[in-house]
Amino acid sequence: MDNFRFYSPTEFIFGRDTQKETGKMTANYGGVKVLVVYGGQSAEKSGLVKQVTDSLDNNKISYCILKGVQPNPTDDRVYEGIGMALKEGVNFILAVGGGSVIDTAKAIALGAVYDGDFWDFFCGKGTPSAALPVGVVLTIPAAGSEASASSVITKINGLHKRSCRTNLIRPRFAIMNPELTMTLPWFQTACGITDMLCHIYERYFSNTPAQLVNAYSEAIMRDIMDQALTLKLDGNNYDARADIMWASTIAHNGLCGVGKREDWATHFLEHEVSALYNVVHGAGLACIAPAWLKFVAKRNPDMVWRFAVNVMSVDPSGLDTEHIIEEGINLLKDFYHDLGLTTSLTELVGKEPDIDALVESLHKNLGDMIGSYVPLSIDDCREIYQLAL
Amino acid sequence: MDNFRFYSPTEFIFGRDTQKETGKMTANYGGVKVLVVYGGQSAEKSGLVKQVTDSLDNNKISYCILKGVQPNPTDDRVYEGIGMALKEGVNFILAVGGGSVIDTAKAIALGAVYDGDFWDFFCGKGTPSAALPVGVVLTIPAAGSEASASSVITKINGLHKRSCRTNLIRPRFAIMNPELTMTLPWFQTACGITDMLCHIYERYFSNTPAQLVNAYSEAIMRDIMDQALTLKLDGNNYDARADIMWASTIAHNGLCGVGKREDWATHFLEHEVSALYNVVHGAGLACIAPAWLKFVAKRNPDMVWRFAVNVMSVDPSGLDTEHIIEEGINLLKDFYHDLGLTTSLTELVGKEPDIDALVESLHKNLGDMIGSYVPLSIDDCREIYQLAL
Numbered sequence: 092m093d094n095f096r097f098y099s100p101t102e103f104i105f106g107r108d109t110q111k112e113t114g115k116m117t118a119n120y121g122g123v124k125v126l127v128v129y130g131g132q133s134a135e136k137s138g139l140v141k142q143v144t145d146s147l148d149n150n151k152i153s154y155c156i157l158k159g160v161q162p163n164p165t166d167d168r169v170y171e172g173i174g175m176a177l178k179e180g181v182n183f184i185l186a187v188g189g190g191s192v193i194d195t196a197k198a199i200a201l202g203a204v205y206d207g208d209f210w211d212f213f214c215g216k217g218t219p220s221a222a223l224p225v226g227v228v229l230t231i232p233a234a235g236s237e238a239s240a241s242s243v244i245t246k247i248n249g250l251h252k253r254s255c256r257t258n259l260i261r262p263r264f265a266i267m268n269p270e271l272t273m274t275l276p277w278f279q280t281a282c283g284i285t286d287m288l289c290h291i292y293e294r295y296f297s298n299t300p301a302q303l304v305n306a307y308s309e310a311i312m313r314d315i316m317d318q319a320l321t322l323k324l325d326g327n328n329y330d331a332r333a334d335i336m337w338a339s340t341i342a343h344n345g346l347c348g349v350g351k352r353e354d355w356a357t358h359f360l361e362h363e364v365s366a367l368y369n370v371v372h373g374a375g376l377a378c379i380a381p382a383w384l385k386f387v388a389k390r391n392p393d394m395v396w397r398f399a400v401n402v403m404s405v406d407p408s409g410l411d412t413e414h415i416i417e418e419g420i421n422l423l424k425d426f427y428h429d430l431g432l433t434t435s436l437t438e439l440v441g442k443e444p445d446i447d448a449l450v451e452s453l454h455k456n457l458g459d460m461i462g463s464y465v466p467l468s469i470d471d472c473r474e475i476y477q478l479a480l
Numbered sequence: 481m482d483n484f485r486f487y488s489p490t491e492f493i494f495g496r497d498t499q500k501e502t503g504k505m506t507a508n509y510g511g512v513k514v515l516v517v518y519g520g521q522s523a524e525k526s527g528l529v530k531q532v533t534d535s536l537d538n539n540k541i542s543y544c545i546l547k548g549v550q551p552n553p554t555d556d557r558v559y560e561g562i563g564m565a566l567k568e569g570v571n572f573i574l575a576v577g578g579g580s581v582i583d584t585a586k587a588i589a590l591g592a593v594y595d596g597d598f599w600d601f602f603c604g605k606g607t608p609s610a611a612l613p614v615g616v617v618l619t620i621p622a623a624g625s626e627a628s629a630s631s632v633i634t635k636i637n638g639l640h641k642r643s644c645r646t647n648l649i650r651p652r653f654a655i656m657n658p659e660l661t662m663t664l665p666w667f668q669t670a671c672g673i674t675d676m677l678c679h680i681y682e683r684y685f686s687n688t689p690a691q692l693v694n695a696y697s698e699a700i701m702r703d704i705m706d707q708a709l710t711l712k713l714d715g716n717n718y719d720a721r722a723d724i725m726w727a728s729t730i731a732h733n734g735l736c737g738v739g740k741r742e743d744w745a746t747h748f749l750e751h752e753v754s755a756l757y758n759v760v761h762g763a764g765l766a767c768i769a770p771a772w773l774k775f776v777a778k779r780n781p782d783m784v785w786r787f788a789v790n791v792m793s794v795d796p797s798g799l800d801t802e803h804i805i806e807e808g809i810n811l812l813k814d815f816y817h818d819l820g821l822t823t824s825l826t827e828l829v830g831k832e833p834d835i836d837a838l839v840e841s842l843h844k845n846l847g848d849m850i851g852s853y854v855p856l857s858i859d860d861c862r863e864i865y866q867l868a869l
Binding site: 092093095096097098099100102103104105107109211269300302303304306307309310311313314317318330333336337338341346349350438468 | 481482483484485486489491492493494495496498599658689691692695696698699703706707718719722723726727730735738739757789803815
């Protein structure tokens with residue numbers, strides 16, 4: 092096990108009706124004037140926005156609203172939010188939504204207390220030294236942003252999808268009511284599940300010995316897959332919704348990566364796809380992850396074998412390594428298909444994607460090599476995109 | 481899954497040589513004048529105390545020292561520490577040791593900013609509203625106090641062992657170097673292992689449905705047992721020491737209890753034994769836990785069956801429930817014996833313990849009923865003590 096730091100200071104308020112505690116929690120963490128950030132009309136129609144703002148009113152907290160954040164959130168909304176925060180004298184950012192909304196809120200929190208352009212922190216030009224506090228009412232279990240130190244934003248000019256990572260933007264609190272996720276379209280539930288699984292893959296596939304962390308990571312991955320299939324049959328199963336929601340958080344708060352060198356190549360490969368074709372991140376991962384596994388297993392089979400046996404439950408008796416791995420990857424693809432997702436990039440994008448453009452952007456954003464379980468050259472990445480077609 | 485709150489804000493600095501970061505971390509959390517609390521001579525002889533105080537010196541942090549904290553820590557040391565903290569104008573308490581030292585540091589942190597008697601918070605007479613910040617350099621993986629909101633102190637007058645629970649005393653940081661645990665006497669390593677396992681039992685044996693939490697709790701318990709046996713053969717195995725150390729933390733930071741009704745009867749039953757006979761807490765648990773399991777399995781077998789199969793790896797095929805459970809408990813006792821521990825209270829105490837006295841004190845401290853997986857009357861508790869003889 093390598094040396095590590097683990098810091099997950101977010102206070103989680105989990106369970107039925109917990110959105111009614113939003114005002115109290117915001118006040119606990121010093122919120123006086125709040126910018127409420129959310130996405131589309133679903134949060135209004137469901138009554139959630141009203142419940143949240145009522146709760147702020149009850150705690151005598153004033154607020155202004157930024158709505159209309161889209162999936163694969165873009166810099167324009169961040170600039171708009173920073174402008175509102177400055178104009179209104181906001182001292183707290185409250186995200187009501189999933190990863191896109193939270194990432195937008197985090198970027199606003201950084202930009203609102205910075206003299207320069209917030210994008211400096213996403214393109215490596217600057218290191219943040221302060222941020223407004225952020226709170227979350229989570230509606231989509233997927234990105235894990237409610238517990239993470241990261242924000243991912245796409246710059247519209249050039250379609251650069253880049254991330255910023257700093258403890259300053261870890262949410263102070265996250266309110267998580269699994270009932271709120273019951274009205275999600277199935278496609279969003281499914282894409283969230285692929286995303287949280289991939290947050291564990293990126294840490295699991297590592298060359299660092301990590302018996303304990305691997306064991307609990309496998310247990311979490313198996314449970315996500317099991318409860319995903321339960322939800323496919325019964326989307327209102329509270330305990331399955333609750334497991335999926337809590338799993339999304341611990342998949343990405345660092346717990347599954349302690350003491351390990353992480354990889355993240357699958358995410359990097361996918362970010363180019365969703366930036367260029369505006370597909371849903373989780374849907375892109377369902378195409379990239381099996382292709383990445385197939386590619387890396389040739390050079391470094393050990394953890395892929397272990398994944399096949401311990402997570403996908405391939406019975407290894409009588410099979411050689413190659414067939415165990417092949418069977419494990421096929422079962423993973425079957426799982427994605429059971430969720431109703433494609434594992435073909437061509438099908439996802441609606442045409443054969445422009446691999447040259449994907450590879451060129453990847454190279455521009457991340458240099459010559461990506462990943463660590465198997466370090467990938469740009470030509471390797473090209474081959475993975477081809478395997479994913 | 482029940483509604484829950486999860487809050488574990490401690491910053492963990494884990495790995496080789498990390499004790500050298502003590503001064504920097506103390507400064508990060510505002511420490512200017514520090515009370516360093518530790519136990520016996522081992523921390524001095526090993527050079528750890530010097531490394532820690534050098535690190536404070538390097539960061540221009542002044543300090544005073546309270547040493548001599550014993551296992552099953554007592555109120556006299558707490559009063560002494562509070563007196564020193566007030567006299568010296570201390571603004572930070574630094575614990576260098578295991579659970580007893582950390583619990584003493586936490587109690588001092590509460591008492592130093594309270595006008596009344598710190599014991600008020602342990603006997604239910606008062607609720608704390610403030611505490612000095614606490615930092616930890618952990619030397620014994622066991623109690624999980626480095627990540628918990630609890631402190632357990634014994635009042636010498638009457639031998640009352642009582643606990644106080646408040647987020648105010650959660651350590652700001654915990655420095656955890658597995659190498660520091662390599663010089664522990666084996667008995668202490670073994671007792672730490674029984675303690676961390678029992679922190680998971682108390683949460684695992686619950687009537688709340690919790691598929692995800694049960695799955696990762698089982699993975700952690702299996703790994704603790706596996707790495708314990710590795711350490712028995714090779715106490716200098718770094719990766720096994722690291723797994724055991726990290727497991728001790730996540731066994732007791734709340735992660736294994738989220739959304740579940742917890743039990744804690746085994747701890748309550750043991751606390752009376754260690755208070756009356758001054759045995760090591762973990763050694764007492766190795767006697768109580770199998771007896772408790774045997775008793776509760778008669779009334780509520782489900783989770784005991786699951787423990788036998790999923791943690792103790794009993795093959796259930798061809799066995800009825802009763803025999804699966806019996807085999808699971810026998811394997812658990814074998815495990816404790818493999819660690820070199822007794823599972824007999826009579827052997828542990830050196831004579832037949834005074835069950836009437838244990839039961840009377842339990843009744844006085846906790847009332848008519850304890851536990852929740854199977855609520856236990858005082859007569860039930862008497863029977864469990866008898867099963868543990």
